[in-house]
Amino acid sequence: MSRVYAIxxxxxxxxxxxxxxxxxxxIAEAxxxxxxxxxxxxxxxxxxxxIDRTRQPGLYQVLLCDAPIEEAIVETGVGGLSLLPAGPGLAGATVELPRLQGFEHRLRELIAPLRQRFEYVLLDCPPSLGPLTVTALVAADRIIVPVQTEYFALEGLASLLETLEKVQRQLNPRLTVAGMLLTMHDARTRLGRDVEExxxxxxxxxxxxxxxxRNVRIGEAPSHGLPVTHHDPHSAGAEAYFELAKEVAARG
Ligand SMILES: Nc1ncnc2c1ncn2[C@@H]1O[C@H](COP(=O)(O)OP(=O)(O)OP(=O)(O)O)[C@@H](O)[C@H]1O
Ligand SMILES: [Mg+2]
Incomplete structure (x- = not known):
């Protein structure tokens, strides 16, 4: 059984x-x-x-121009990890998607045939509760909510949970929360410990x-086009993400 996660x-x-x-x-490495x-x-x-952000076809062409999803999927440098890239025009999808009848279900329908090929599908969402995020939440079985361990951490979580409930009620009753993830944590500071608590x-x-x-290697890795687990597999950041992947898989 494949699992689809929205982050x-x-x-x-x-x-x-x-x-x-x-x-x-x-997960791919495993x-x-x-x-x-x-x-x-x-x-x-x-x-x-x-992967180059100008690569086409990307998600925009798949969602709005009927490009075949298989053609948009590319291999990455990480063995076993494929990517459906964001690309030119995707910003426009925020306006164009809602004009389509039943747009909320589009991504879910498009990835349904891929569940044979991929055991895990991970959707990286934009920082908004707009149409692209809604589309991702409808496509997902589980949501992972990263929470930065800083003051105001809890702010906004109430409206996120409200949106989730609305999506569950109206569009995707299967959706559940896999978990909330504390990120960029600094255990040496009082603030870090207080926010975690x-x-x-x-x-x-x-x-x-x-x-x-919080780990410098995590911040550096994207400039090399690599996950931190490949940029520096022995860093504290990489080790934490290996642990998290095990926990995600164990929660099912
Ligand atoms: N644990 C960490 N330690 C150090 N830097 C980090 C850590 N996690 C993320 N960063 C850095 O913080 C910045 C924001 O992280 P990231 O892009 O993952 O957040 P995001 O929620 O996806 O942002 P957006 O809302 O813009 O999509 C990036 O520069 C990233 O490299
Ligand atoms: Mg982001």
């Missing part, structure tokens, strides 16, 4: 792309064919695995045991 939080810069790229790399789908016009996941108190069942530390 989403409308707050910007919380570690969505980093998590999608690195969990994808770890031997499971994995597809990363970049649904963000910023195309950071695309560039982060070394607060998020765990609010969502005792949901927060992953694994915490992603």
């Amino acid at each position: 989403a939080n409308q707050k910007g810069g919380v570690g969505k792309t980093t998590t999608a790229v690195n969990v994808g790399a770890c 031997g499971y064919p994995t597809l990363l789908i970049d649904t963000d016009p910023q195309a950071n996941a695309t560039v982060g695995v070394g 607060e998020v765990r108190r609010h969502f005792p069942e949901l927060v992953f045991d694994t915490v992603i530390p």
Whole structure:
């Protein structure tokens, strides 16, 4: 059985792309064919695995121009990890998608045949609750919510959870929360420890045991077009993402 995960939080810069790229790399490395789908016009996941953001066809052509999805999927430098790139025009999809009847279900329908080929599909979402994120949430079985371990961490989570409930009620009753992930954590600071405690108190069942530390290697890796697990596999950042991938797989 394949599993489709959306990595989403409308707050910007919380570690969505980093998590999608690195969990994808770890799962692929463990031997499971994995597809990363970049649904963000910023195309950071695309560039982060070394693929040119001008490559066509990309997700825009698949969603709006009937390009065959198989033609848009490319191999990355990471064995077993394929990518459906974000590309030119995807920003326009925010306006054009809602004009299509039943657009919310489009991505789910398009990836249905790929569930044979890929055991894991990971959707990197943009920092908004707009049509591209809704499309991803409808396509997903599970959502992973990265939360940056800083002041205001909980802000915005209420509206994210409201959107989730709405999607579950109206569009995708199968959708469940895989977990919330504390990212960019600094265990040496009082703030880091306090925020972790607060998020765990609010969502005792949901927060992953694994915490992603703030780590220089994680920040560097995208400039090499590599996941940190390949840029520096022995760094604290890479080790944390390996642990997280195991926890994600174990939660099922
Ligand atoms: N654990 C970490 N340690 C150090 N730097 C990190 C870590 N996680 C992410 N970063 C860096 O922080 C920045 C934001 O991370 P990322 O792009 O993953 O967030 P995002 O939620 O996808 O952002 P956006 O909302 O813009 O899509 C990036 O420059 C990334 O390299
Ligand atoms: Mg991102």
